[in-house]
Amino acid sequence: MVRETRYLLVGNLPEKITQDDVQDYFTRYGKIINIKLIKKNEGVVQGALLAFMDIKAASKAHNEDQKMDNCELKTAFTEPNRDETSLLEQWAKEAKELREAAAKRSAELAAKAAAEAKAKAKAKVTAAAAAAAAAAAEASAAKEKQQQQQHSQGPRDKHTDRNRMTMTQPEH
DSSP states (O other): OOEEEEEEEEEEEOTTOOOHHHHHHHHSSEEEEEEEEOOOTSSSSEEEEEESHHHHHHHHHHOOOOTTTTEEEEEEOOOTTTTOOOHHHHHHHHHHHHHHHHHHHHHHHHHHHHHHHHEEEHHHHHHHHHHHHHHHHHHHHHHHHHHHHHHTTOOOOOOHHHHHHHHHHHOO
């Protein structure tokens, strides 16, 4: 690690960042004299070297948590001609591992939520089936009771009913 200087290395920048974006973001800490974007072979921005006007501004920027476009930025003091590629690569690897872990956790949570929703739906179907079975059993019991009542009253025919009616009618 390098002692505090006015030069700050910034890593984990968004891939499509421009020099103007870096300038706009970091000028809140103080005047920046120079910005050099450090790119990989593919032209993707790997980091930036910022030369602040004074050490206090660089120190303020270094001591605060930095975030751009959902990227957690890393900072370190450096010297202008020092090769910090390995540090930038380490930061990029750490950021990639964090993104992969977050994606894995997100997938696990989504699978758990789907399983819980499926279990709830199954429970609702089971409860509905049980309610339908209970209603069918109740209807069957009611029908059986009605049949038993009809059988206990004995057979009925028209003649018996007519005789009963004539017996109860008053004579004229």
